[in-house]
Amino acid sequence: MIERGHHDMGGLPAGKVDRAGxxxxxxxRRIDALAVLLWGLKGTRQIITVDEHRxxxxxxxxxxxxxxxxxxxxxxxxxxxxIQRGVITTEELARKMIEVGSREQG
Amino acid sequence: MSDQGEYRPxxxxxxxxxxxxxxxxxxGIVTDAQVDAEVEDMRRRGPERGAKVVARAWTDGAFKKxxxxxxxxxxxxxxxxxxxxxxxxVENTPGVHNVIVCTxxxxxxxxxxxxxxxxxxxxxxxxxMVREPRAVLxxxxxxxxxxxxxRVHDSTADMRYFVLPMRPAGTExxxxxxxxxxVGRDSMIGVAVPKGPSD
Amino acid sequence: xxxxxxxxxERVRVMKxxxxxxxxxxYYIRGCVGEVERVxxxxxxxxxxxxxxxxxxxxxxxxxxxxxxxxxxxYRGSPGDVVEVEIFQHWLDPx
Numbered sequence: 001m002i003e004r005g006h007h008d009m010g011g012l013p014a015g016k017v018d019r020a021g022x023x024x025x026x027x028x029r030r031i032d033a034l035a036v037l038l039w040g041l042k043g044t045r046q047i048i049t050v051d052e053h054r055x056x057x058x059x060x061x062x063x064x065x066x067x068x069x070x071x072x073x074x075x076x077x078x079x080x081x082x083i084q085r086g087v088i089t090t091e092e093l094a095r096k097m098i099e100v101g102s103r104e105q106g
Numbered sequence: 107m108s109d110q111g112e113y114r115p116x117x118x119x120x121x122x123x124x125x126x127x128x129x130x131x132x133x134g135i136v137t138d139a140q141v142d143a144e145v146e147d148m149r150r151r152g153p154e155r156g157a158k159v160v161a162r163a164w165t166d167g168a169f170k171k172x173x174x175x176x177x178x179x180x181x182x183x184x185x186x187x188x189x190x191x192x193x194x195x196v197e198n199t200p201g202v203h204n205v206i207v208c209t210x211x212x213x214x215x216x217x218x219x220x221x222x223x224x225x226x227x228x229x230x231x232x233x234x235m236v237r238e239p240r241a242v243l244x245x246x247x248x249x250x251x252x253x254x255x256x257r258v259h260d261s262t263a264d265m266r267y268f269v270l271p272m273r274p275a276g277t278e279x280x281x282x283x284x285x286x287x288x289v290g291r292d293s294m295i296g297v298a299v300p301k302g303p304s305d
Numbered sequence: 306x307x308x309x310x311x312x313x314x315e316r317v318r319v320m321k322x323x324x325x326x327x328x329x330x331x332y333y334i335r336g337c338v339g340e341v342e343r344v345x346x347x348x349x350x351x352x353x354x355x356x357x358x359x360x361x362x363x364x365x366x367x368x369x370x371x372x373x374x375x376x377x378x379x380y381r382g383s384p385g386d387v388v389e390v391e392i393f394q395h396w397l398d399p400x
Contacts, residue, residue: 002325003323003325004323004332005328005332007210007211008209008210008328008331008332009209009229009232009233010207010209010210010232010233010236010237010260010331010332010333010334011209011233011236011237011332011333011376011377012233013233014229014230014233014234015230016230016245017225017228017230017231017234017242017245017246018224018225018228018230019223019225019246020224020225021223021224021225022224024221026145027120027123027124029145029148029149030123030127030141030145031123032145032148032221033141033142033144033145033148034123034126034127034130034136034141034144036144036148037136037140037141037144038135038136042144042147044136044140047135049354049355049357051327051351051354051355051360052354052355052356052357054210054211054327054351054355055327055355055356057211058327066229068119070212070224070227071119072119075119075122075123075126076119076122078126079122079126082126082130084357085357087130087133087135088126088129088130088133092129093122093125093126093129096125096126096128096129097121097122097125099125100116100121100124100125100128101116101121104115104116104121105115192345192346194368209331209333210329210331236331236333236376236388237333237377237380238381238382239382239386240381240382240383240386252382252383253383254383255383255385255386255387256382256383256386256387257370257386257387257388257389258373258386258387258388258389259388259389260331260388260389260390260391261391262329262330262331262390262391262392263329263345263348263351263366263391263392263393264345264348264366264391265345265368265391
């Protein structure tokens, strides 16, 4: 039901807490670092707010929110924030993803 | 190329992360050096920072009082910055046990504890800790007697929380450095208590 | 910056509303009655910051303490157990 955000889960029934963790991969650390820089928290110019970031994470469809990993959600949200602000365009991102993708395969 | 030893093709989101970063560097919004520096900075921040604060509070009553009144300012005294946000330090006593959660996302005192563990950000922890703290704590191996009150802190806005655990018995005369070794990350979140002198 | 309307110890009720948008007042606490544990200060409104607006003027933020037995009808812990939540003034009415 839309009146309760999918992220707004306090008090919902859930299972046992799995205490196993994972070592953060470098790409995860990089998106964390990038976001913190863009939020202006480390003396850098603030480009987007952490509030916009949260809003865009919350806007992910429930299935995506649940199946994406934590930092995959951060990548998606950061991209949406920057597109909304006009810092990057969808076209620029598309072309760059093609370029990086073919570099990887080449 | 991914960062593991053997080659694995980039996933969709890994591809997007690389692409995003390259675009932003091209546009002069960030530099690779800035990103690398921030990654290294976060690698260096671990729970030992928080443990220092706890050990100081255990040995210096005036510092502890300042810490409970204004967590941010007290941490700055130790050279630890808690930028932008305000740190609220909550104290465990024989009658009260504190535990922290962010039901809405994953707010966490990163500057004192490093990156949060996966379980703190998990659906199960975020859903259940506000509703059945005793059951969840028991799953972590921590049984809180009925006579002890539990305060669950849900970080919903600009404050960040940090639990000041109780000093274990049998540690009289210990140095701050030695005391800090007893204080693990989970005791500063509230899902554990510090090790004892003989643990 | 708006002046804080509520004082420490005052009883407040969380608005029982379910608006869309970015909201930092959790669903589980809406409509509940608690007491102000502290006045945190004034901060820009996150509901507006999320929409790329400046969230000004800053509004008072409170930590409100709720007895768990008042929040969950089937709560099975100690009667003194509490949950403490940060809530902006515009979500609070006198109780």
